[in-house]
Every structure is written in C-alpha cells, then in structure tokens.
Amino acid sequence: MSLPALNLEKRYAGLREELHPKPAYRWIVLAVAAISAFGNMMSAGIVSVALPYMAADLHVGINRVQLVVSLFLLLISALLPMFGRLSDQIGRKRVFTMGCVLYTLGASAGFAGNFPLLLAFRLVQAVGGGMLMATNMALVTLAFPVEERGRGLGLLSSMAAAGTMSGPAAGGLLIAAFGWRSVFWINFPIGIIGGVLAAALLMPDERKSRHEPFDYPGAASFGAFVVLLLVILSEAPAWGWGSPRALAAMAAAALAVGSFLWREGRTKAPMIDLSLFRSPVFALGNVTGFLLYVIQYFNIILMPFYLKRILGYSPAAVGLLMVPTPLMTTVTSPLAGWMSDRIGYMVPTTLGMGLMGAAMFLIGGLGAHSTSWAVIARLGLLGLGIAFFNSPNNSSIMGAVPRTKVGITSSLIATVRNIGQMAGTAMAASLFAAWAGAAAAATATSAAIAFDQGLFLSAFTKVFRVGALLGLVGVVVSLVRSGHGKSRSLVNHQ
Numbered sequence: 249m250s251l252p253a254l255n256l257e258k259r260y261a262g263l264r265e266e267l268h269p270k271p272a273y274r275w276i277v278l279a280v281a282a283i284s285a286f287g288n289m290m291s292a293g294i295v296s297v298a299l300p301y302m303a304a305d306l307h308v309g310i311n312r313v314q315l316v317v318s319l320f321l322l323l324i325s326a327l328l329p330m331f332g333r334l335s336d337q338i339g340r341k342r343v344f345t346m347g348c349v350l351y352t353l354g355a356s357a358g359f360a361g362n363f364p365l366l367l368a369f370r371l372v373q374a375v376g377g378g379m380l381m382a383t384n385m386a387l388v389t390l391a392f393p394v395e396e397r398g399r400g401l402g403l404l405s406s407m408a409a410a411g412t413m414s415g416p417a418a419g420g421l422l423i424a425a426f427g428w429r430s431v432f433w434i435n436f437p438i439g440i441i442g443g444v445l446a447a448a449l450l451m452p453d454e455r456k457s458r459h460e461p462f463d464y465p466g467a468a469s470f471g472a473f474v475v476l477l478l479v480i481l482s483e484a485p486a487w488g489w490g491s492p493r494a495l496a497a498m499a500a501a502a503l504a505v506g507s508f509l510w511r512e513g514r515t516k517a518p519m520i521d522l523s524l525f526r527s528p529v530f531a532l533g534n535v536t537g538f539l540l541y542v543i544q545y546f547n548i549i550l551m552p553f554y555l556k557r558i559l560g561y562s563p564a565a566v567g568l569l570m571v572p573t574p575l576m577t578t579v580t581s582p583l584a585g586w587m588s589d590r591i592g593y594m595v596p597t598t599l600g601m602g603l604m605g606a607a608m609f610l611i612g613g614l615g616a617h618s619t620s621w622a623v624i625a626r627l628g629l630l631g632l633g634i635a636f637f638n639s640p641n642n643s644s645i646m647g648a649v650p651r652t653k654v655g656i657t658s659s660l661i662a663t664v665r666n667i668g669q670m671a672g673t674a675m676a677a678s679l680f681a682a683w684a685g686a687a688a689a690a691t692a693t694s695a696a697i698a699f700d701q702g703l704f705l706s707a708f709t710k711v712f713r714v715g716a717l718l719g720l721v722g723v724v725v726s727l728v729r730s731g732h733g734k735s736r737s738l739v740n741h742q
Contacts, residue, residue: 277391281384287438289411297419301428326471331382332659339453347379352439358432382659402585402639413574466519473504545672576631588640594730600637605719612712683707
C-alpha cells in the first residue's frame with residue numbers, strides 16, 4: 249500500500265473503529281465499492297466513443313487503435329483470478345486501495361504524446377481496474393449481513409449498470425467540450441476519491457494466522473488460457489475456425505488449461521480452489537451467469553446495426569434507443585436483490601432468465617417498419633430480465649463459499665462476465681455472417697455493397713432466436729440448481 253494511503257489509514261483509525269459496529273458502515277463500504285464499479289463500467293463506454301478521434305490525432309489505423317480496448321479487456325481477464333486470490337491472502341482493502349492508485353495513474357494516458365505511451369498507461373489502468381473488479385463484490389458481501397446481502401449486491405449491480413448507461417453519452421459530451429484526452433482525465437477524480445475513502449474508512453482485513461504461498465505457476469497457466477481463449481473467440485471467426493492459426497491457438501489453450509488443472513489438483517495452496525465447483529449452487533450459478541452475458545452481447549452487437557441500417561436512425565438516436573436496457577437494469581436491480589433476500593435466489597433468477605429469453609424472441613420479431621416504442625419495450629424487457637437474474641445469482645454464488653474464499657469468488661464472477669461478453673460477441677458475429685452473407689458485409693463496410701434488407705432481417709431473427717434458446721437453457725439450469733435448496737451463506741465461517 250502506498251505511503252499516503254498508510255497515513256490516511258492511521259489518521260482515521262478512530263473514526264473507523266467507531267463506525268464499524270454501526271449499520272451505517274455497510275453503506276459506506278457499498279459507496280466505496282460502487283464508485284469503482286460505476287467508474288470502471290463508464291470508462292469502457294467513454295473510451296470506445298473516443299477511438300476515432302484518438303486514431304486521427306495519433307495517426308494510427310483502426311486495427312491498432314482498437315488495442316486500447318481489446319488489450320485492456322485481455323489483461324483484466326487474465327489477472328482477475330490472481331488478484332482475487334491475492335486479496336484473500338493479503339487483504340481485500342490492500343488490493344482495492346492499490347487498485348485505486350494504479351487506476352488513477354493509468355488516467356495519465358490522457359497526456360500521452362504517442363500511441364505506445366498511451367497504450368502503456370492504459371495497461372497500467374487495466375491492472376488497477378482488475379484489482380477493483382476482483383474485490384468490490386467481496387467487500388460488499390462481507391460488509392452486509394446475510395439477510396441483506398442481495399440488497400447490497402443489487403445496489404452494486406445498479407451502479408455498474410448506471411456506469412454502462414452513462415458511458416457513451418458522457419464520452420460524447422467530454423470529447424465535444426475538451427477533446428478525446430478528457431475521456432481519460434475523468435478517471436482522476438474517480439480513482440482519487442475511491443482510494444482516499446477506501447484508505448480512510450475501510451476496516452483492515454484480519455491477519456491470517458499462517459502464510460500461504462502464492463501459486464505463480466497456476467496464475468501463469470490460467471492467464472495464458474484466458475488470453476488464448478479470448479483471442480480465439482475474437483479472431484477465429486475472421487481466421488476461419490479450421491484455419492492453421494485457429495487450430496494452433498486452440499491446441500495452445502487446451503495445453504494451458506490442462507496444465508492449470510494438473511497444477512491446481514496437486515498444490516496445497518491453489519490459486520483457484522477447484523473444490524468450490526463441487527457445489528451445484530456455485531458451479532451452475534457461474535454457468536447461468538455466462539449465459540446471461542452471451543445473451544446480453546447478442547443484443548449489444550447487432551441491435552445498433554438494425555437501428556441504423558433497417559430503421560435509418562441517426563447515431564445519436566441509436567445511442568438513445570440502446571439506453572432502455574441498462575436503464576431498466578439500473579432501476580430494478582435493487583428490487584431484485586431485496587426479493588432474493590426475502591424468498592431466495594430460485595424465483596428471481598429463473599424469472600430473470602425467462603424474461604431475457606422472451607425479450608430475445610420478441611426482438612427477433614422486429615421488422616422493417618417497427619416503431620421506436622416497439623424497440624424500447626423489448627429492450628426494457630431485456631433489462632428487466634438482466635436485473636432480476638444478475639444480483640440474486642451473484643448473491644447465491646457469494647453465499648455458497650466460505651469467508652476466506654470471497655475474494656477469488658468475486659474475481660471469478662468478473663472473469664466469467666468478461667469471457668461471456670467475448671463469447672457473445674464472437675457468436676453473434678459468426679452466426680450473423682453465416683446467415684446474412686452479403687448483407688453482413690454491407691453493414692460492416694460500406695453501402696456500396698449490395699444490401700439485401702430481407703436477408704439482413706432473416707439473419708437477425710435467426711440469431712435472436714438462438715439467444716431465446718439460450719435463455720430457455722438458462723431457465724432449465726436455474727431450475728436444476730434450485731433442486732439443491734436455497735443458497736446458504738457460509739461467509740461467516742472460516
């Protein structure tokens with residue numbers, strides 16, 4: 249931990265001790281975690297909007313400037329479990345506070361005079377962002393009593409959704425007013441405020457009675473597997489799934505995951521305790537969580553093309569019409585978390601998956617003359633399903649592990665999210681390209697290529713029907729999981 253953070257920790261020790269036994273303390277922890285969740289998700293949308301301006305100013309092509317986003321995602325995905333395990337060993341507060349420091353340092357990308365320097369600062373920010381993502385859910389889980397855990401995680405999910413929703417709009421306003429560099433500068437106050445509050449107000453973690461060695465070989469093999477998997481999901485559709493490059497990447501990924509499983513089954517202090525997956529609540533909760541993000545990214549990838557190419561909306565209107573999903577998630581996530589505290593996770597997660605499947609089916613029925621209200625209603629229904637599923641599902645997973653494993657569990661949930669997003673992106677693009685043919689090429693390049701509206705809509709419908717089928721699979725898995733009883737919290741046990 250940095251020296252300023254240590255000074256703050258000493259200065260406000262008395263205040264922390266006074267607040268800790270009081271109910272208000274849990275809300276302080278939630279506020280600190282929510283700042284990081286909001287900032288991380290908002291930053292993703294802001295930076296994506298800035299890419300064209302960044303490319304023009306720094307004289308780099310689209311194929312290079314996209315590394316600002318893709319390498320950020322790759323590095324976070326590879327490091328998340330390592331930071332989760334590290335937080336269980338040395339303390340969630342220490343990892344979270346250091347994450348704030350690095351996240352703030354990474355905002356210096358806005359001062360970079362060339363693309364390599366910008367990319368270097370962006371990778372520093374990815375390390376800091378990974379530390380925050382690996383710990384914020386664990387902090388909330390441990391701060392809230394069992395009977396209010398769903399409510400706390402629901403509010404955290406709500407803030408993350410609010411960040412997602414505000415990102416593109418905030419990016420446009422910042423770029424218009426201050427230029428593309430300001431999309432990085434906005435992270436200075438977010439990181440500083442989060443770091444100061446964490447250092448001053450969060451209670452230090454209990455010291456472990458014995459030191460456990462860190463599993464460096466396990467971390468390396470898992471990181472290699474995640475990077476290779478995300479490369480395969482993002483690049484194999486362009487390479488061709490049967491191409492030598494794709495097959496070589498698949499073989500390397502299989503070797504990495506095999507090495508990881510072999511290592512974790514033999515070491516006394518594994519990075520990921522594979523015995524956690526013996527719990528159906530934990531294992532199936534992660535499976536359905538993966539399905540959620542695959543379904544969500546079907547819509548995120550294809551809906552803008554439908555709104556622009558078929559309905560003819562302007563870029564600003566397309567952005568506004570995409571808002572109902574994160575807006576509904578933001579508004580209803582606390583309600584879903586409260587419901588899971590009262591009746592358990594089975595009803596809200598099954599209902600949420602069912603609503604997502606129904607929304608995907610209805611979105612697939614949109615046509616060439618659908619109204620904006622028809623789009624809004626369907627995307628709002630999708631957001632409602634996401635809200636009812638996500639926070640109760642996360643609560644059930646976090647409640648199925650012992651207190652000493654909440655850090656790695658929090659990071660695994662985030663890793664599943666990132667892999668699900670990449671899988672959804674690759675799957676949606678591959679299926680649409682296979683079914684749309686020339687219409688897919690037209691949406692990706694220029695209007696000069698013959699555009700067949702009927703072919704586009706046919707492929708669009710088929711892809712969203714696949715999404716509806718995945719929602720049905722999620723309902724079945726959720727019902728199977730419910731047969732193993734209500735999620736029982738183990739977080740108060742060592």
